[in-house]
Amino acid sequence: xxxxxxxxxxxxxxxxxxxxxxxxxxxxxxxxxxxxxxxxxxxxxxxxxxxxxxxxxxxxxxxxxxxxxxxxxxxxxxxxxxxxxxxxxxx
Numbered sequence: 001x002x003x004x005x006x007x008x009x010x011x012x013x014x015x016x017x018x019x020x021x022x023x024x025x026x027x028x029x030x031x032x033x034x035x036x037x038x039x040x041x042x043x044x045x046x047x048x049x050x051x052x053x054x055x056x057x058x059x060x061x062x063x064x065x066x067x068x069x070x071x072x073x074x075x076x077x078x079x080x081x082x083x084x085x086x087x088x089x090x091x
Contacts, residue, residue, distance in 0.1 A: 064071065
């Protein structure tokens with residue numbers, strides 16, 4: 001009878017450890033996804049910055065000093081447009 005109780009106890013301990021590891025794995029996945037979508041912390045940003053090897057502006061980031069009107073204006077000329085005149089050709 002005590003052997004059966006020991007087997008049940010060991011099974012329960014293994015089950016608890018497995019559930020704890022599953023929750024820890026799920027927590028790490030969710031935490032990694034939140035860092036990806038929120039931009040990460042300063043530590044992860046500096047790690048990604050070192051990998052890329054490119055710098056833009058100062059070390060804190062690029063500062064856009066343009067007015068909203070300048071930032072939202074079109075970047076192509078008036079005679080260059082999004083629409084193209086075409087004629088349909090019958091063959």
